[in-house]
Amino acid sequence: MEKFDLVIVGGGFSSLVLANALKLKNKKVAIFEKLDRVGKKILSTGNGRGNITNKNLGVEYYHGKNPEFCEYAIKRYDNFAIRSFFSNLGLMFATEDDKIYPASMQANSILDALRFNLENSGIEICLNSEVKGVKKQADDFLIALSNGKEALAKNVVLAFGGSSQKQFGTDGSAFSIAKSLGHSVTKLYPSLVQMRSRDEIIKGLKGIRSNAKVTLLSCGKEIKSTIGDLLFTDSGISGNATFYLSSYLSEVVNPTIRVEFIPEITENRLIDHLLYKKQCFPNLLSSEILNGIIHKQIGKNILKSVSDAKLIKDLSRSEIIKIAKIIKNFDINITGTLGFDYSQVTHGGVLTSEFDNKTFESKIVKNLYGIGELLDIDGDCGGFNLQWAFSSAMCVAENLNAKIK
Numbered sequence: 001m002e003k004f005d006l007v008i009v010g011g012g013f014s015s016l017v018l019a020n021a022l023k024l025k026n027k028k029v030a031i032f033e034k035l036d037r038v039g040k041k042i043l044s045t046g047n048g049r050g051n052i053t054n055k056n057l058g059v060e061y062y063h064g065k066n067p068e069f070c071e072y073a074i075k076r077y078d079n080f081a082i083r084s085f086f087s088n089l090g091l092m093f094a095t096e097d098d099k100i101y102p103a104s105m106q107a108n109s110i111l112d113a114l115r116f117n118l119e120n121s122g123i124e125i126c127l128n129s130e131v132k133g134v135k136k137q138a139d140d141f142l143i144a145l146s147n148g149k150e151a152l153a154k155n156v157v158l159a160f161g162g163s164s165q166k167q168f169g170t171d172g173s174a175f176s177i178a179k180s181l182g183h184s185v186t187k188l189y190p191s192l193v194q195m196r197s198r199d200e201i202i203k204g205l206k207g208i209r210s211n212a213k214v215t216l217l218s219c220g221k222e223i224k225s226t227i228g229d230l231l232f233t234d235s236g237i238s239g240n241a242t243f244y245l246s247s248y249l250s251e252v253v254n255p256t257i258r259v260e261f262i263p264e265i266t267e268n269r270l271i272d273h274l275l276y277k278k279q280c281f282p283n284l285l286s287s288e289i290l291n292g293i294i295h296k297q298i299g300k301n302i303l304k305s306v307s308d309a310k311l312i313k314d315l316s317r318s319e320i321i322k323i324a325k326i327i328k329n330f331d332i333n334i335t336g337t338l339g340f341d342y343s344q345v346t347h348g349g350v351l352t353s354e355f356d357n358k359t360f361e362s363k364i365v366k367n368l369y370g371i372g373e374l375l376d377i378d379g380d381c382g383g384f385n386l387q388w389a390f391s392s393a394m395c396v397a398e399n400l401n402a403k404i405k
């Protein structure tokens, strides 16, 4: 049976960063990757453009039972460190709305840089090698693979990712490895994901985009708010604002999304303006009252929900007030999300309190480490998840470079 100084379970972003940062001379290191190639998910990041980090970085962009766990790592290996790391691998960078990408605007540049540099590193990359179990045996770990092979390792880094988008190798089944080693896994939720709604008022709005103030309510109570892009889909809503708020859905009972269109105009000003339009254009079709104020189809749906008046003059004052109120409080009842198959990240994971926040070594099993998305830390949309995977991997690399002599 082959014996390794270090085995990394999973060959995704955090694993490849770690492998690149290792400086272990004459040591046997292997990556076991379940799929037929490493880093498949990286290619889809940032809509294929690879949003690697963000100009703004801080604990406030992260979620989990204890988001502060990530603070040490993201400060020690921050958004400058990630650029310096990839710049040493030959990349240059471009920034768009605070999001940082490779200057090529191609996610495959990130994967290629990570892969090319590993080619002569001596690290064994074992593809089609799903790890089925990891057991501690005296001073070693016994690793069982799906192809029936076994291996021994002195140190193991778990880097198997979350539960999102199983086509990238992450179906959540690997959490059983962490559990079998005595670790606890929180409830998992899809995050950075589209939301579903069956409300009549959003029927026919598919493809319409709006910049609006968007608030998540739980039984009417405000949970979180943002101003951003909202996209109507055939099953509900998407867009950056939806993705951002989806990180908070796990805390919510009976979620409602409240959209405030034209947030820069007050409700009273809007009412005055609509009443003025009634005075000036009484004989226009009633649907014209919202012309130039809100997207035509959204306007039609709002009007339909309030009145069946044919002409503007037939709209009563109270109906006009109601229309203005809906524009400022356009409520969408949320019935769920599109789920893990469509989510960019998994909310929840292995409990961070069971790991050291500087070395990422398990407090339960010596010489076992956990990095990246499998831990109970997930970031907002905008490069924060790759940054977290990077920062945690670099902390482990620093520790292992000092430890394995």
Ligand SMILES: Cc1cc2nc3c(=O)[nH]c(=O)nc-3n(C[C@H](O)[C@H](O)[C@H](O)COP(=O)(O)OP(=O)(O)OC[C@H]3O[C@@H](n4cnc5c(N)ncnc54)[C@H](O)[C@@H]3O)c2cc1C
Pocket (backbone or CB within 6 Å): 009, 010, 011, 012, 013, 014, 015, 032, 033, 034, 035, 038, 039, 040, 041, 042, 044, 045, 046, 047, 050, 051, 052, 053, 129, 130, 131, 132, 159, 160, 161, 162, 164, 165, 168, 169, 170, 171, 174, 343, 344, 345, 371, 372, 373, 374, 382, 383, 384, 385, 386, 387, 389
């Ligand atoms: C469509 C999409 C777009 C995204 N866009 C962005 C973005 O622009 N910016 C950003 O910051 N984040 C983005 N993310 C999130 C980001 O890609 C992940 O958070 C990040 O890749 C996590 O890194 P990781 O190493 O922890 O896990 P992953 O990169 O998911 O890697 C885990 C690896 O482990 C392997 N594996 C799983 N189980 C086993 C096992 N039992 N044995 C062996 N191997 C196993 C998997 O096959 C996989 O290769 C996006 C995610 C998706 C799905």
